[in-house]
Amino acid sequence: MIQKYLYGVPFATESVVAPIPASQGDPPVGTVKTSESGFCFACPLAEGDRVYGLGEANRGINKRGFVYVSDNVDDGLHTENKQRMYAAHNFIVISGQQNLGLFFDYPARIRFDIGFTRRDWLEVTCERADLALYVITGDSACDVVKQFRAIIGRSYIPPKFAFGFGQSRYGYKTQADFEEVVAKHRQAHIPLDMVYMDIDYIDHYKDFTVNPEAFPDFSGFVSKMKEQGVRLVPIVDAGVKEEAGYSVCDEGKEKGYFCKRADGTDFEGTVWPGWSHFPDVLNPEARAWFGSQYKALTDCGIEGFWNDMNEPAIFYSREGLAERLDHPPVPHEDGTIDHFGQAIGWLNLSNAPEDYARFYHKVDGKMVRHDQVHNLYGYNMTRAASEGLASIAPGKRFLLFSRSSCIGMHRYGGVWTGDNHSWWSHLLLNLKMLPSLNMCGFLYVGADLGGFNADTSRDLLLRWLALGVFTPLMRNHSGCDTRRQEFYQFEGPEDFRSVIETRYRLIPYLYSEYMKAALNGDMLFKPLAFVYPEDEIALQTEDQLMLGNEVMIAPVYTQNATGRMVYLPEEMLFVKFGPEGRITQEVLPAGTHFVKVALNEVPLFIRKGACIPVADPAQTVAGIDPVTIRMIGWPGASYDRYDDDGVTIPAEE
Numbered sequence: 001m002i003q004k005y006l007y008g009v010p011f012a013t014e015s016v017v018a019p020i021p022a023s024q025g026d027p028p029v030g031t032v033k034t035s036e037s038g039f040c041f042a043c044p045l046a047e048g049d050r051v052y053g054l055g056e057a058n059r060g061i062n063k064r065g066f067v068y069v070s071d072n073v074d075d076g077l078h079t080e081n082k083q084r085m086y087a088a089h090n091f092i093v094i095s096g097q098q099n100l101g102l103f104f105d106y107p108a109r110i111r112f113d114i115g116f117t118r119r120d121w122l123e124v125t126c127e128r129a130d131l132a133l134y135v136i137t138g139d140s141a142c143d144v145v146k147q148f149r150a151i152i153g154r155s156y157i158p159p160k161f162a163f164g165f166g167q168s169r170y171g172y173k174t175q176a177d178f179e180e181v182v183a184k185h186r187q188a189h190i191p192l193d194m195v196y197m198d199i200d201y202i203d204h205y206k207d208f209t210v211n212p213e214a215f216p217d218f219s220g221f222v223s224k225m226k227e228q229g230v231r232l233v234p235i236v237d238a239g240v241k242e243e244a245g246y247s248v249c250d251e252g253k254e255k256g257y258f259c260k261r262a263d264g265t266d267f268e269g270t271v272w273p274g275w276s277h278f279p280d281v282l283n284p285e286a287r288a289w290f291g292s293q294y295k296a297l298t299d300c301g302i303e304g305f306w307n308d309m310n311e312p313a314i315f316y317s318r319e320g321l322a323e324r325l326d327h328p329p330v331p332h333e334d335g336t337i338d339h340f341g342q343a344i345g346w347l348n349l350s351n352a353p354e355d356y357a358r359f360y361h362k363v364d365g366k367m368v369r370h371d372q373v374h375n376l377y378g379y380n381m382t383r384a385a386s387e388g389l390a391s392i393a394p395g396k397r398f399l400l401f402s403r404s405s406c407i408g409m410h411r412y413g414g415v416w417t418g419d420n421h422s423w424w425s426h427l428l429l430n431l432k433m434l435p436s437l438n439m440c441g442f443l444y445v446g447a448d449l450g451g452f453n454a455d456t457s458r459d460l461l462l463r464w465l466a467l468g469v470f471t472p473l474m475r476n477h478s479g480c481d482t483r484r485q486e487f488y489q490f491e492g493p494e495d496f497r498s499v500i501e502t503r504y505r506l507i508p509y510l511y512s513e514y515m516k517a518a519l520n521g522d523m524l525f526k527p528l529a530f531v532y533p534e535d536e537i538a539l540q541t542e543d544q545l546m547l548g549n550e551v552m553i554a555p556v557y558t559q560n561a562t563g564r565m566v567y568l569p570e571e572m573l574f575v576k577f578g579p580e581g582r583i584t585q586e587v588l589p590a591g592t593h594f595v596k597v598a599l600n601e602v603p604l605f606i607r608k609g610a611c612i613p614v615a616d617p618a619q620t621v622a623g624i625d626p627v628t629i630r631m632i633g634w635p636g637a638s639y640d641r642y643d644d645d646g647v648t649i650p651a652e653e
Contacts (some may be wrong), residue, residue, distance in 0.1 A: 001136070001137050001147075002020055002134060002136050002147055003023045003028070004020040004021065004023060004132060004133070004134050004135075005022065005134075006132055007034055007039060007129050008039075008128070008129045008131070010130050011130065011372070013105055013106075013107050013376060013408060014408055015103075015105055015152060015406065015407045015408035016132075016408075017153040018150065018153075020134070028135060028137075029098075029135065032133070034129035035129065037127070038125060039106075039126050039128070039129040040123065040125045041102075041104070041122075041123070042122065042123045043121075043122050044120055044121060044122075045064070045094070045114075045120050045121060045122055046096050047120070048096045049094055049096035049097065050064060050095050051064045051092055051094055051115070051122070052095065052141065052435075052527070053091045053092035053093050053436055053439050054068055054070075054090070054112065055087055055089025055091070055437045055440040055442060056085050056086065056087035056405075056415065056417055056433055056436070056437060057085060057087075058078060058083070059429075059432075060432055061432050061436060061527050062542065063092065063112075065114065065116060065119070066083075067083050067111065067112065067114070067116045067117075068084070068111075068112045068114065069083040069110070069112070070084065070087075070106075070109065070375060070406075071084045071108075071109040071375070072085075072086055072374060072375050072377070072404045072406070073086065073311060073351055074086070074350070075351075076419030076421070076452065076453055077421075080425075085418060086378075086404050086405075086418040087405045087415065088405075088406040089405075089406065089407055089437070090103060090104040090105070090106060090406075091103045091407060092112070093141050093144050093439065094122070095141040095144075095529070095533075099140055099141055099143065099144050100135070100136065101134070101137075101144040101145070101148050102124075102136075103133070103148060104124060104126075104131060104133055105132040105133070106126055106130075106131040106132075107372070107373040107376045108126065108127070108371060109127065109374070109375075110124065110126040111124065111126065112124050134151070136148055140533060141530050142523075145439050145523060146522065149441055149522070150521050153408075153410075153411045154411060154518060154521070154652060155410050155411065155441050155443045155444075155517070155521075156400070156413050156414055156443070156518075157397060158397060158399050158400070159303065159647055160644075160645075160647070161194070161303075161399070161621050162193075162194075162444070162473070163472060163474075163507050164192070164503075164507075164620060164621040165190075165191055165192055165193060165194070165476075165503060166192075166195065166233065166473075166474065166476070167181055167195050167475075167486060168196030168448075168475055168476060168478075169477065169480070169484070169486070170200075170452075170477075170478070170479050171200065172195075172197065172198065173200040173214060174214040175214060175216075175221055178232065182225065182228055182230050184486070185487075185488070187488075188487065188488050188493045188494075189497055189619070190493065190496060190497045191497075191500050191618065191620065192619070193229065193620050194230065194233050194304065194475075195231075195233070196233045196234075197233065197235060198235050199235055199237065199272055201215065201235075204241065205237070205273035206240075206241045206246055206249075206273060207236055207239075207240055207241070207293065208293045208294070208296040208297060210300075219299075223301055226301065229619060229620035229623065230620075231302075231304060232302065233302075233305065233306060234297060234305060234306075235305070236307050236385070237272060237307075237309040238271070238278060238279070238310040238313070238381055239269070239271035239273055239276030239277070239312065239313075240258070240273075240277045241274065241275075241276055242268060242273075242274070242277060243273075248293055252289070253266060255286075257280055257283070257286035258278060258279060259277070259279075259360060259361060259370065260280075260360050261358060261359060262358075262360065262367075267358060267359035268317065269314035269317045269318075270314070270315040271312075271313055271314065272309070275318075278359070279384070280361050281381045281384050282362075282363050282377075283362045283363065287380060287384040288384070288387065288388070288391075290381070290385075290388070291386075291387050291388020291389070291391070292388050292392075294385055294388045294392065295388070295392050298389070298392050304400065305385060305398070305400055306416070307378070307381055307382050307385060307400070307401070307402040307413070309403070310377060310378040310381045310382070310402060310403060310404045311351070311378060312378075313351060314355050314356075315350050316350060316352070316355070317352075317358060320355050320358075323354075353371065356371040357369060357371045358370075361373060375406045376406060376408075378402050378403065378409065379402075379404075379405055379408050379409035379412075382401075382402040382405070382412050383408075383409065383411075385400055385412070386398075386400055386412035386413060395648055396649070397646075397648070397649055401413050401414035401415055401444060402414075402415055403416065405442070407440050407441060410440065410441030410442045414442060414472070414473055415437070415442050415444075416445070416446050416448065416473055416475065416477075417433060417445070417447045417448075419452045419453055419479075420447055420451050420452055420453070421451050421453045422450060422454040422456035422460060422482070423454065424460060426447070426451060427467065427555075428557045430464070430467060430471075431467060431545065431557065432543075434471065434525040434545060435523060435526055435530075435545060438517075438523040438524055439523065443472060443517055443524050444472045444514075445471060445473055446471040446474060447468075448475065448478070449464045449465055449468040449474065449476045449477070450476055450477075450485050451478070452478055453479055453482065454482060456482070458490045458491070459559060459560070459599055461476075461485055461487075462496065462499060462600070463556050463557060463599070466555050466556070466597075466602045467553075469499065469500075469503045469506065470510065470553055472514055472524070474503060494600075495600035497579075498578060498580075499600060499602055501617035502602040504617050504621070505577065505615055506577075507615065507621060508613040508614065508615050508626075508629050508641060508643075509548070509550075509551075509612040509614065509641075511643070512641045513547065513549070515644070515650075516548070516642055519650065524547065524548065525546065526545065527541075527542070528545070532569040535569045538567070538569045541567055543555075543557065547604075549610070550607055550610035550611070550612050550633070550639070551605065551607070552572065552604070552607065553603075553604055554595075554603065554605065556597050556603075562597070563595050563596040563597045564594070565592060565594050566594075566595050567591075567592050568588055568589070568590050568591060568592075568605065569590060570590050570607065571587065571588070571590050571608045572590075572607055573585055573587055573605065573634060574588045574595060574605055575604050575605070576597065576603050577601065577602045578598070578600060579600050581616070581617065583614075585632065606632070606633045608634060609637055610633055610634060610637050611634060611637035612631065612632060612633055613629050613630070613631055614629070614630060614631075614632055615628045616628035621646075629641075
């Protein structure tokens with residue numbers, strides 16, 4: 001059952017698409033307090049209650065025992081103490097004595113204290129008492145999630161080629177750079193479907209342009225790459241460069257489609273292009289205009305995009321810089337200056353809360369200050385792209401994913417989890433985010449495999465790829481100042497080929513399960529607790545996940561390990577994919593086992609009585625030969641495989 005409670009005058013986020021009438025009175029659980037100082041929801045937590053959800057968030061699958069803040073921020077240093085990340089996914093599930101879902105439909109900063117201040121207490125607070133609260137009760141945690149997914153709309157469906165492997169690096173600048181990446185993958189016989197284009201392909205960082213010197217015939221180059229089975233996927237940033245004669249800037253200013261200051265002038269902040277304007281994507285007219293700009297690249301043959309810097313990131317504003325310069329650090333009474341505090345405080349201008357309060361959106365003829373709707377920006381930028389692409393090529397699927405998001409954007413694109421680090425802890429964090437993101441509707445998800453920041457190691461990259469085999473978005477991405485982490489940069493590239501080939505062998509299963517989850521409003525990844533709710537060990541296990549209805553995954557995530565301990569809630573078939581097409585299978589009884597997994601192997605476990613389809617390896621998704629698809633698993637088992645053309649958007653029922 002779903003009940004909706006309204007407080008104040010909620011902003012129309014359009015996160016929920018199903019018509020839910022508002023209930024009168026108080027929610028059936030917890031207490032709500034509203035005042036001029038804000039909103040507070042509080043309820044007790046029983047000793048055995050587990051709290052799931054919040055999508056892209058730090059720490060474990062069970063969120064109990066920490067404070068989380070939904071306030072989208074450009075901060076790639078995801079240490080254990082960080083309370084906020086690039087996204088705001090305000091849905092939680094309390095599972096234990098009861099199964100309860102809570103969705104706080106609120107577009108700005110909101111704080112979740114989940115048993116941190118008091119172990120037995122949940123408290124959710126925000127500064128403005130203008131929101132909708134959805135309370136969902138169900139028979140199980142899965143039931144609660146499914147009800148929630150039904151009211152927020154169908155998850156984004158990418159084209160089938162988007163399930164292939166993609167190589168990326170911040171630092172590919174010229175046509176020759178991209179040609180080298182493709183050639184070396186093909187020479188090493190490492191499958192490849194996409195190469196991503198970071199900001200250096202752009203002409204002076206101006207959105208929807210291409211550097212004419214680096215790419216003298218971009219359309220021809222795109223076509224040449226497609227002939228080799230590779231699609232180029234360019235980045236699009238939120239900031240539009242301030243430059244007279246640049247058509248996107250000129251037209252946006254002329255039509256009033258950029259965010260405004262209080263005095264009606266166009267707000268300016270710096271990002272990669274320098275002084276920039278920010279499209280007012282909460283204004284439907286401006287959103288349609290910005291979405292139409294993608295045609296400049298689709299006309300060149302581009303079929304996929306990744307949207308970035310769309311929290312929006314702001315290095316600094318004119319006002320913020322002026323204030324810092326006019327008000328230098330104040331010395332202490334003894335005349336000394338806190339130089340450390342100066343460095344991290346006075347000089348730190350990026351993503352300042354003051355800047356987010358300096359500009360406005362035009363919504364239904366009214367001016368709305370950005371900080372009051374901050375978390376909606378990335379969502380609506382990607383919505384702009386999706387709606388624009390739907391107009392450019394009706395009925396066609398495009399690859400589209402974003403850094404910043406909130407619930408609602410899941411209908412328009414996927415997400416990658418931002419600028420992570422080449423840390424073993426971030427491999428594990430990647431694993432734990434997957435079911436949480438699925439709960440919030442985001443199915444097409446993935447991380448920068450191997451880590452974006454810092455230098456990866458060969459074994460970290462291989463182990464991370466073995467997890468990435470199962471994530472819908474599979475991309476190796478790294479920063480420009482890090483160790484080169486293309487596979488052919490390391491000794492023994494055949495080990496990387498073995499892992500990537502496993503991905504392509506499993507695409508018949510992965511694509512089928514993804515589509516079933518999207519079309520039926522289900523999760524692709526589930527915690528063991530959702531499938532085995534009566535199993536005490538399963539309830540505590542957070543480093544293993546159920547994938548689809550047939551498979552459990554348990555990746556190795558520690559350095560120098562030859563394998564790992566695995567808990568089986570039931571008898572399962574232990575399967576390892578190895579080099580040269582080798583597949584080993586071993587029946588293991590329920591219980592705890594140490595399983596050996598080499599660096600060039602990918603393990604999975606098939607539930608008793610089930611089987612999955614696998615194919616022979618291929619160099620591209622299009623190259624997978626359906627004739628080679630066969631079943632592996634338990635004797636006598638069957639599997640209902642979903643397939644389609646991978647291009648046309650399926651009709652909604």
